[in-house]
Amino acid sequence: MTLTAARPGTPARAIESRPLRNPDATSSEVMTRRGWWLVVLNFLIPGSAQVLAGNRRLGRIGLGATLFMWTLIALGALTGLLWPTGLFTFVTGSFLPDFLSALRPLPLTVVQIALLAYVALWIVLTIDTLRLVRLVRVGPLARVAMAVVAVVLLVLSGSGAAYAAQIAGSTRDALSSLFAQSGPIVPPSDGYYNILLLGADSGEGRDSMRFDSISVVSINADTGATTITGIPRDMPHFPFAPGPMQDKYPDGHQGYADPTCGWGSGVNQLRTEVEVCQNGDALYPDARANASEPGIEATKDAAEGILGIQIPYYVLIDMKGFADVIDALGGVDITVQERLPKGGPAYDGQPVDDWAFGWIEPGAQKMDGDTAQWYARSRYTTSDFDRMRRQRELQEAILAQFTPQNVLTRFQQVAESSTNIVQTDLPQSLIAPTLVDLALKAKDQPINTLELTPEGGVDEYDPDYAQVQQMVRDALHPATATEEPAP
Numbered sequence: 001m002t003l004t005a006a007r008p009g010t011p012a013r014a015i016e017s018r019p020l021r022n023p024d025a026t027s028s029e030v031m032t033r034r035g036w037w038l039v040v041l042n043f044l045i046p047g048s049a050q051v052l053a054g055n056r057r058l059g060r061i062g063l064g065a066t067l068f069m070w071t072l073i074a075l076g077a078l079t080g081l082l083w084p085t086g087l088f089t090f091v092t093g094s095f096l097p098d099f100l101s102a103l104r105p106l107p108l109t110v111v112q113i114a115l116l117a118y119v120a121l122w123i124v125l126t127i128d129t130l131r132l133v134r135l136v137r138v139g140p141l142a143r144v145a146m147a148v149v150a151v152v153l154l155v156l157s158g159s160g161a162a163y164a165a166q167i168a169g170s171t172r173d174a175l176s177s178l179f180a181q182s183g184p185i186v187p188p189s190d191g192y193y194n195i196l197l198l199g200a201d202s203g204e205g206r207d208s209m210r211f212d213s214i215s216v217v218s219i220n221a222d223t224g225a226t227t228i229t230g231i232p233r234d235m236p237h238f239p240f241a242p243g244p245m246q247d248k249y250p251d252g253h254q255g256y257a258d259p260t261c262g263w264g265s266g267v268n269q270l271r272t273e274v275e276v277c278q279n280g281d282a283l284y285p286d287a288r289a290n291a292s293e294p295g296i297e298a299t300k301d302a303a304e305g306i307l308g309i310q311i312p313y314y315v316l317i318d319m320k321g322f323a324d325v326i327d328a329l330g331g332v333d334i335t336v337q338e339r340l341p342k343g344g345p346a347y348d349g350q351p352v353d354d355w356a357f358g359w360i361e362p363g364a365q366k367m368d369g370d371t372a373q374w375y376a377r378s379r380y381t382t383s384d385f386d387r388m389r390r391q392r393e394l395q396e397a398i399l400a401q402f403t404p405q406n407v408l409t410r411f412q413q414v415a416e417s418s419t420n421i422v423q424t425d426l427p428q429s430l431i432a433p434t435l436v437d438l439a440l441k442a443k444d445q446p447i448n449t450l451e452l453t454p455e456g457g458v459d460e461y462d463p464d465y466a467q468v469q470q471m472v473r474d475a476l477h478p479a480t481a482t483e484e485p486a487p
Contacts, residue, residue: 271295323369
């Protein structure tokens, strides 16, 4: 501490010299050292440079905002580590009741606005810090270096906050687009949440959208253990669950008389039959209001009748944009068992080389979206049951790619591609906390599969649906070592 002369007429007082606020402007060395301190402080603790050397009011605003952001980040990280489901539930607004569902995007909107406001404040603080440095008073080389370093540090730190704001906005938009903001939550049926998973193909070369892949995802409501049951798309003469289609076909589906409504009695023809050749909106008048379609609801009733379980929800994935999701994830790892052609359709007697424009070769591959799409679609040199197996492999490979690191680094692309191809009636309030919590429990568990194919003991031409339903019960409720086998 040094003593300086007091003003004439005032008592002598001890005044501490503060070189950051009152530097020796005649010394280039002092001003250069002071300048670097201010630039570094502005980066490490935005607002501190102003408190020490400039407008204290602006500095207090900067420090307050910085401490507030640090507190939120620390709380968010701690909550994400100890209670990730709670964090997801809060930021997505899923804790709000249905009558306030319109406000569910609000938390992420507030986060996005706060981050963008902080970036704007940081820009103001950086410009003000360069003013406080008094570049004309520092050394010639330091003059340029300080300006460049200050801008680079601002870009590095500010771009991180801006990217976080972009992720918050993309998450909000994706959730609003993908999931119903409100809707009843159906409790688990016999211990499981069952979701109909449909793969449709409206891409090039298709004259209509049909459900080429039909399966049911069953998630154990306690453990999160997941079982995927594949239903052959050509499964014939199937029963329906109670409802309008069972009223029309009390003895099981027998096909439709008009050939324009499908080429057989397979379950994948239901959408065309119900929505083109019957008055689907009269059969399922509430479907569209509940984020579904009559053809989907008819297929849901068929899947319930086949498997003997309640299926309240569906997820539809359109193969037309399927490749975009895989490309957004950086590709998928698949081991190809046999050589498969790209292209189609083929006609009887037409050599494969006449219509195939490429081949998928056997062996381990990192598939891009286009190759993976043909891997799932190709069937002209194999059977539909082989294609079911490949589609299940692809589903598991995609789930394996949805790691936190992969999704975080590619979040923008994944979110944009998903909203273009996914349609569902899952309510957002079921996603969080329920399904998110179950997904965390299930992440280290293998996915069980049940294929209703000849290899699994199901007659493809005349299925025994009582047998099929027993197979499903055995898969979802396996006997423990201490239980007696069912008679």
